[in-house]
Amino acid sequence: MSTFVQITVLMSSAIETGFQEKIDQDIRIEPRDWMPEAYRKTLIRQISQHAHSEIVGMLPEANWITRAPTLKRKATLIAKVQDEAGHGLYLYSSAETLGVSREEMIDQLHQGKAKYSSIFNYPTLTWADMGAIGWLVDGAAIMNQVPLCRASYGPYARAMVRICREESFHQRQGFEILLVLSKGNEAQRRMCQDAIDRWWWPSVMMFGPNDDASPHTAQSMRWKIKRFTNDELRQRFVDVCAGQVKLLGMHLPDPDLVWNEARQHYDFGPIDWNEFREVINGNGPCNKERLAARVKAHADGAWVREAALAHAQKNSIREKAA
Amino acid sequence: MSDQSIIDYILHLGDNALVLGHRNSEWTGHGPILEQDIALSNIALDLIGQARYYYQYASRCINAADGASRPFPGHEALTEDVLAYHRDAWDFRNCLLVEQSNGHWGKTVLRQFFFSAWQFELYGALRHSRDSQLAAIAAKSLKEVTYHLRWSGEWVIRLGDGTEESHTRMEEALGDLWKYTGELFVPADYEKPLALSGVAVDLATIRPAWELKVGEVLEAAGLERKEGEWMQKGGKQGKHTEALGYLLAEMQFLQRAYPGCEW
Ligand SMILES: [Fe+2]
Ligand SMILES: [Fe+2]
Numbered sequence: 360m361s362t363f364v365q366i367t368v369l370m371s372s373a374i375e376t377g378f379q380e381k382i383d384q385d386i387r388i389e390p391r392d393w394m395p396e397a398y399r400k401t402l403i404r405q406i407s408q409h410a411h412s413e414i415v416g417m418l419p420e421a422n423w424i425t426r427a428p429t430l431k432r433k434a435t436l437i438a439k440v441q442d443e444a445g446h447g448l449y450l451y452s453s454a455e456t457l458g459v460s461r462e463e464m465i466d467q468l469h470q471g472k473a474k475y476s477s478i479f480n481y482p483t484l485t486w487a488d489m490g491a492i493g494w495l496v497d498g499a500a501i502m503n504q505v506p507l508c509r510a511s512y513g514p515y516a517r518a519m520v521r522i523c524r525e526e527s528f529h530q531r532q533g534f535e536i537l538l539v540l541s542k543g544n545e546a547q548r549r550m551c552q553d554a555i556d557r558w559w560w561p562s563v564m565m566f567g568p569n570d571d572a573s574p575h576t577a578q579s580m581r582w583k584i585k586r587f588t589n590d591e592l593r594q595r596f597v598d599v600c601a602g603q604v605k606l607l608g609m610h611l612p613d614p615d616l617v618w619n620e621a622r623q624h625y626d627f628g629p630i631d632w633n634e635f636r637e638v639i640n641g642n643g644p645c646n647k648e649r650l651a652a653r654v655k656a657h658a659d660g661a662w663v664r665e666a667a668l669a670h671a672q673k674n675s676i677r678e679k680a681a
Numbered sequence: 682m683s684d685q686s687i688i689d690y691i692l693h694l695g696d697n698a699l700v701l702g703h704r705n706s707e708w709t710g711h712g713p714i715l716e717q718d719i720a721l722s723n724i725a726l727d728l729i730g731q732a733r734y735y736y737q738y739a740s741r742c743i744n745a746a747d748g749a750s751r752p753f754p755g756h757e758a759l760t761e762d763v764l765a766y767h768r769d770a771w772d773f774r775n776c777l778l779v780e781q782s783n784g785h786w787g788k789t790v791l792r793q794f795f796f797s798a799w800q801f802e803l804y805g806a807l808r809h810s811r812d813s814q815l816a817a818i819a820a821k822s823l824k825e826v827t828y829h830l831r832w833s834g835e836w837v838i839r840l841g842d843g844t845e846e847s848h849t850r851m852e853e854a855l856g857d858l859w860k861y862t863g864e865l866f867v868p869a870d871y872e873k874p875l876a877l878s879g880v881a882v883d884l885a886t887i888r889p890a891w892e893l894k895v896g897e898v899l900e901a902a903g904l905e906r907k908e909g910e911w912m913q914k915g916g917k918q919g920k921h922t923e924a925l926g927y928l929l930a931e932m933q934f935l936q937r938a939y940p941g942c943e944w
Contacts, residue, residue, distance in 0.1 A: 430729060430733050430765055434729050437706050440710055444710075581689060654709040659785070662846050663786045664837060664849070665843070668843075669847075670839040
């Protein structure tokens with residue numbers, strides 16, 4: 360090894376040590392700070408996946424905007440889906456601070472190269488799904504995201520603070536939709552239980568693979584991009600929901616769900632990881648439809664974006680000429 | 682002036698807002714740019730909010746009327762949702778313009794522009810209505826409509842001026858929609874006595890300002906409107922285009938399939 364290379368290696372490892380020290384002292388990393396390439400890449404992957412999830416996640420709920428049963432519900436649902444669009448925007452912007460453009464990220468999504476949360480590959484079949492999504496899916500998202508408000512990367516953490524505030528509002532609204540249904544007639548109660556039955560396991564899977572099958576967890580925790588493991592968060596989610604479902608007079612579709620006095624937690628049944636993998640690999644009930652809807656919206660909008668750009672350019676030429 | 686004419690007039694104002702709000706909300710999640718998806722959803726929310734004010738007011742009027750003359754006898758106490766979800770197309774009093782399908786983004790923004798230019802002038806005048814409820818709703822909504830008008834007008838100019846393709850698409854949209862603008866200024870039977878008594882807006886008084894605004898924006902967009910084209914009408918009297926039936930079938934599905942439920 361030449362002396363020059365040796366010095367470079369020494370220097371970069373010193374910088375790297377300094378970086379980890381900052382993280383350990385809970386000093387936020389900002390866009391212009393030095394960061395290891397792997398940290399940057401991990402963040403880009405995580406934040407863009409999260410942004411895509413917000414955007415694809417608009418679709419299953421947008422399905423029911425035109426069929427919402429009251430004007431108030433209609434307005435609330437539009438506002439909710441609009442919030443998700445806003446979340447997508449904040450997250451794309453915070454990923455952009457890491458040197459990747461929104462266009463690149465969206466292209467990756469449309470080409471099937473970037474992932475988004477698998478939960479949105481399930482269909483919304485009844486109105487009760489608007490309740491179940493709010494309660495369980497936004498609920499699981501909150502569990503995952505509240506710790507991210509303390510993530511080491513500043514722009515990400517700040518985006519998450521704003522997002523979490525809105526997500527907990529969504530969760531309450533969703534629960535309230537189910538609560539009304541649970542007090543309704545036979546058909547409404549059936550709708551309510553059916554939606555819980557269909558959304559429960561996919562929501563439990565939202566926390567990702569078990570810890571022993573989650574290779575990135577340890578490094579992400581060292582970098583404080585992640586604060587708790589998948590299984591810790593999942594357990595917390597199950598504990599909360601097992602209590603809340605009682606208020607609905609409904610049940611979670613898990614015969615093994617039982618309070619464990621010794622652990623002070625609920626035990627729950629085995630997760631169908633086969634289903635999880637299939638949906639991630641594109642074989643969920645709506646993978647094709649969701650992506651196709653995003654691609655179509657983008658393609659149909661191409662002439663609009665081009666025209667807006669052309670008009671802006673003409674305007675600036677006209678201004679210069681004037 | 683009968684009770685029925687004021688009720689019809691309120692419903693006309695509310696139905697315009699609901700039907701266009703509903704149409705706009707069909708875009709939510711499918712807009713051409715994220716920021717604009719949010720903007721159009723906002724307009725949908727504003728319009729649905731306005732519709733709710735009108736329906737709440739209409740249901741108070743109807744509930745106060747004596748039993749025999751009340752429409753919708755099946756419903757004991759009328760609510761905004763009975764009005765939105767339990768009337769058939771022939772009871773809707775919206776103008777034909779707002780029920781037209783979204784088509785492409787250009788058609789949607791042009792439809793919004795024609796309507797907002799009208800609503801802007803209408804609310805400006807309705808603020809001085811002798812009916813204090815209508816005056817209050819108009820005053821409250823005018824700020825929203827001012828934004829809708831600016832936003833949609835900017836889009837019409839952008840797309841008319843932008844590229845050859847966008848210009849062609851806007852010409853096509855103009856061809857589709859212009860024939861529905863005449864109805865905005867034709868008073869319905871229930872409207873005439875109300876305009877005379879200062880409750881409703883006399884549409885002839887707001888037409889010049891609308892023409893001026895529309896002329897300015899179309900000119901800036903490089904779009905030419907056709908003179909002397911036949912104007913369709915009927916919506917304000919409950920004679921709609923085929924589009925409304927499908928819209929209502931979708932919108933009213935749950936209330937119709939499971940009547941008498943809380944949601
Ligand atoms: Fe969100
Ligand atoms: Fe949410």
